[in-house]
Amino acid sequence: MxxxxxxxxxxxxxxxxxxxxxxxPAGAQQAPExxxxxxxxxxxxxxxxxxxxxxxxxxxxxxxxxxxxxxxxxxxxxxxxxxxxxxxxxxxxxxxxxxxxxxxxxxxxxxxxxxxxxxxxxxxxxxxxxxxxxxxxxxxxxxxxxxxxxxxxxxxxxxxxxxxxxxxxxxxxxxxxxxxxxxxxxxxxDVNTSGxxxxxxxxxxxxxxxxxxxxxxxxxxxxxxxxxxxxxxxxxxxxxxxxxxxxxxxxxxxxxxxxxxxxxxxxxxxxxxxxxxxxxNPKRPPTGGSGLEGAALPVALRPSRDAQPQLWSEAWVGAAQVEEPVVAGLDAVLAEAGLELISYRLTGDRVDIRFRNPRYASEAQAIGRAARAMAATLPPSVETFVLTPENERSLGSASVILRRSDLEAIENRPNGAAEMLAVAGIVDSASLPTDGRRYVEDAYPRLNWNIGPYIGYSLFDPDNPFRVDVGLAASAEWEPVRGLVLGGEVRQKLIGNRDESVRESNSVLPRVRTNGPEFLKTDDPFIPYLTASYFFRPGQNLYARGTVGLLEREFGGVSGEVLWKPVNSRLAIGVEANIVRQREFDGLFGFQDLEAETAFISAYYDHGARFYSQLDVGQYLAGDRGATYTLTREFSNGWQVGAYATRTNVSAEEFGEGSFDKGFFLRIPTDWLLGRPTRQTSGLTIQPVQRDGGARLTIRDRLYPLVRSQSAPDLTERWGRFWR
Missing domain, CATH: 2.40.160.40 (monomeric porin ompg)
Known part of the structure; x- marks a missing residue:
C-alpha cells in the first residue's frame, strides 16, 4: 500500500x-505595458x-x-x-x-x-x-x-x-x-436599491x-x-x-x-x-519560475542493431529473470522523477504504461520525463512507448504514443518540442487493449492523509469586509481498489470571527444558503465532508462519478455525474444530478428537514489561448431554474482567473440584495510561489452576496476539471514543456 x-x-x-x-490591431497589442x-x-x-x-x-x-x-x-x-x-x-x-x-x-x-x-x-x-x-x-x-x-x-x-x-x-x-x-x-x-x-x-x-x-x-x-x-x-x-x-x-x-x-x-x-x-502578475513569478525542479534525464541512445543484434532480441518478454528487473528499474527511475508507475503492458517492441503525476503542473512535462525514463530502462527492442497519465482519481484520458527513434533523433533540435508533437499520436486511453495489463504490487490500496492548519474566510459581505477563522484540520483519503475513494475531513476552529455575523435571513425562498452563518457558530469539531466516491470510464469518450455521504458543509446525500469528452475535442458535455438534505448546524452527522433535488446539463468549451467557458443549465437548490455562465482565463503557468453569473426564474425582488448570483475567483499554483514543482494550488473566491437563488452544491471532484488537463487540446497548449 x-x-x-x-x-x-x-x-x-x-x-x-x-x-x-x-x-x-495585432501590432497595437504587441508592446508590453x-x-x-x-x-x-x-x-x-x-x-x-x-x-x-x-x-x-x-x-x-x-x-x-x-x-x-x-x-x-x-x-x-x-x-x-x-x-x-x-x-x-x-x-x-x-x-x-x-x-x-x-x-x-x-x-x-x-x-x-x-x-x-x-x-x-x-x-x-x-x-x-x-x-x-x-x-x-x-x-x-x-x-x-x-x-x-x-x-x-x-x-x-x-x-x-x-x-x-x-x-x-x-x-x-x-x-x-x-x-x-x-x-x-x-x-x-436610490439608497434603497438592492443593486x-x-x-x-x-x-x-x-x-x-x-x-x-x-x-x-x-x-x-x-x-x-x-x-x-x-x-x-x-x-x-x-x-x-x-x-x-x-x-x-x-x-x-x-x-x-x-x-x-x-x-x-x-x-x-x-x-x-x-x-x-x-x-x-501571473506572468512574473516571484521566484523567476520553477527553476528548482531538477534537470531531466537525457534520452539514452540504444546500441547499434548491427553491432549488437543480441540486445535487440524480444525474448526478454515473459522471461521473469529479465522482465521483473526491467519493470523494477522503470518504477525506480519514474519514482526518482517524481512519478508513480501504476500498471504496464509489455510486448517485445511496445510498452504501455499508466502512471500518476503528483509533481508537475504540466502533464506534457510529466509525459516527457516518463518517456525518458522508459528510454533509460527498457530493452532496445522496444520502439513504441504508450504513456497514459492518470489523475488522482485513477481516470486516464489521453494516451500519448511516441516512437523511441523520434525521441533519440529530436531531443537536441532547436524546435524539438514542436517536432515531437508533430510525430506524437494522442488517442483515448479507453481505446487501448487491456489484455495482459499488470498492476504494480503497491498501486492499490492507496492512503493519503494530512494534518495541518486551515483558514476559512468570508470576504466583502454586506456587513464586514473581512471575516476569518483559523484552526486545525485532519483529512484522509483511502483508495482500497481502483477508482473507489473514501475521504473525509475534521476541523477544529481555534480562533476567528466568522461566527459574529448577526444578519438574519429575510429570504422568501427555501433557505438553502442564507442560513449559512448558523453553520459557523460551532466551537466544537465539525466535519466539512465525509464521502465515498467511485470513478470509472463506461466507454470511449465517457467518464462517470458517483458520490454518497456528507457532500459539503451544509448538505449531504447522493450525487452522480456523467461526462462526454472526446480526447481530441474542445467541447465536453456533462450531466449531473443530486438528491440532498440540509445538515444540522453542528456539522456532525445529523440532518434537518429541508430536502432538495438539483440537476444540470453542462457544456464546456476550450476556446484556445487558454480561455475556457462553461454553461450550466438546470435546477438549483432552492428549486429555481436557470443557467450559470463561467469564463476562465488560464495562464501558461497554471494561474486561473475567472468570473461567473447566474440567472434563474427568481426575480430580482425575490432574490434580494444583489439581484442575482455572481462572483469571481483566483486559482494560484503553489509552484508559482515556491519555484519548485508541485501540483498543489490555492484558491480564492469572492462572492459579494450569498443568497438562496441560483445556489449550487459544492461538489468535490467534478469530472471536467479532473480530465481537462489530460485532453489533447490542453496537452498541445502546454507541449512546450515536454523537454523540461
Missing amino acids: RTIRTMLTGRTILTSLLCAGLVA PRRSVSSYGVPGLIDMPSAQMQPDGEIVTSIYGLSNGSGRTQLSFQILPRVQGVFRYATIPDFLRVGDEFIRTYDRSFDVRFQVLKENGWIPDVTVGLQDFGGTSLFSGEYVVASKTFGPQWTATAGIGWGRFGSAGSFTNPLVALDERFRDRPRY GQFSTSSWFRGDAALFAGVEFRPNDRWTLKAEYSSDGYREEEARGIFDRKSPLNFGVEYNLAPGIRLGGYAVGGSEFGFNIQLAL
Missing part, C-alpha cells in the same frame, strides 16, 4: 465597446480621475484607499485582455445610511469595466471608455471617455469627459442629447463634465500628480461627510518595491487620503 502526503442605448454602446476592445499607478477607484489614473492607460496583460492590483473622514475603498482589478480591464470594489462610508433617527456606516460593492479603443502611437493618444459601478447600487456609477498622452519618460497628460459620478461638478448639458433626447436626464441614486442589475438606463446620461490632470515622474521611485476633478461628491456632501472646497487634487506616490506603491493626497481642499497599491 502506498501512503502519500439605431437609437443609441447603453446596451448598443456596450456592444460597440466590446468590439473595439476585443478586435484591435509598464506597470501603472492607480486612482482612488482602483484603475490606472491620477487621484480621483481615471487615465486611458492600461496595466500589463494579466496584471492584478489590489488597492486600499482611505480618506481622513473615515471613508474607504478596497479594490481588486484584473487586466483581462491587453485592452479590457475589470474592477471589483468594496467601499465603506460612515454616517451614510439613515436608520430611524441615526445615520450608520454603509458598505457598498460594485464592478467596473474599461475598454481601450485607441493605443498610443506617435501623436495618437491612448483612448479608453469606462463604465464604473455599472451593475451595483450605482452609488459610484459613472461613465467616461478619456485620453492620455506621454511626453518623454517623465510626463503623462490626461483629459476626458465624464457622466454620473464624473459629471457631478462643473457640469453642462450632455452633448449626446444631439444624438438622442433620452441622454438628457439620469436617474437619481446587482445592469443600470443601462443610466449609462452616459445626464449632465457631463470635463476633467484633466498631469503626472510627473522625476525618477523610478517618485510620482507627483495633480488633477482638475469632476467628481462633486454630491451624496457625501448631502449627508455632511465631505466638504468639497476645491476641484483641484494633488498627490505624491512612492514606489517602495516592485509591485508595492504608497500614496498620499490632498482631496477636495478639505480631506487627506492615502492609497496602498499591491500589484502582481
